[in-house]
Amino acid sequence: MAKLVNRVSATLSETDHPYLNGAWTPNFAEYDADDMEVIGEIPADIAGIYVRNTENPVHDAIGKYHPFDGDGMLHMLRLKDGKASYKNRFIRTRGFEAEQEAGEALWIGFTGNPKKSRRKGWGAHGYIKDSSSTDIVVHAGQLLSTFWQCGEGYRVSAENLDTLGIEGWVPLDGISAHPKVDLKTGEMMFFNYSTHAPYMHYGVVGADNRLKHYTPIELPAPRLPHDMAISPNYSVLNDFPLYWPKELIDQGVYVPQYDQTRPSRFAVLPRYGNGDEVKWFEAERTYVLHFTNCYEEGDDVVLDGYFQKNPGPSRCRRCRTRTS
């Protein structure tokens, strides 16, 4: 039986927007559902949680709504002793709390015109709200939610989905969408990017949740990377030709452009390598939103991912780089 725990203040109007209806219909209530009905049988030796992050707006958009603007809401299914329980909670980000207090949207969002925004600057540092709605990873015994344009990173209890706050080690430039956790060592690898030199940093957080390593990765100019990959000994970052043109950044406009004249480059560095230890590998022009696997075969690092000729419809290919 589901028990209503809380209902947040919402002002969202009815609309036929495709990303606000059907499976995307926002939910303003937080529930606990214990001892759920089980169809069939859950093996008694399965114990753990499955958590997913979603975009769940509660206020009308200032301009156009884009699903990336929705507030982060976590859904958790727990399996234990052959039983299943569920709960959902909003992530209490600074943006969510500010808009709850204001009773309206305060950020213009992803498709808004930055020139019309009271908040200047890109992504989670400016005109887009850090809604911490992009990914959720398990690290150091708790959850960590992230935002795709280098948000602050929020710790959330893996027990009850309470928001514990902004993670203390997160650098000023934030962390990108998809940190990678090494399940054998418990270490977590991440990167961030920015509009100021050196334009990217890479870091390692230990299983004890302490920042162990943080190093600059020099890029020629600002870029829009999204994902990274790890193998047992290496981390792989990238310099893809998708970026905000500098002349637009200077005007406070952040419209990505895919440069058809530049190659793609992959950065391979040892897990605790410094920026000057990066080996760059130039490749046929591509963009990869998400990598699906990374592993080592002798001296080779093999990357699986969706390699796109142009960010748009994608296909899966394999890329191989040599480390020595």
Ligand SMILES: [Fe+2]
């Ligand atoms: Fe992603």
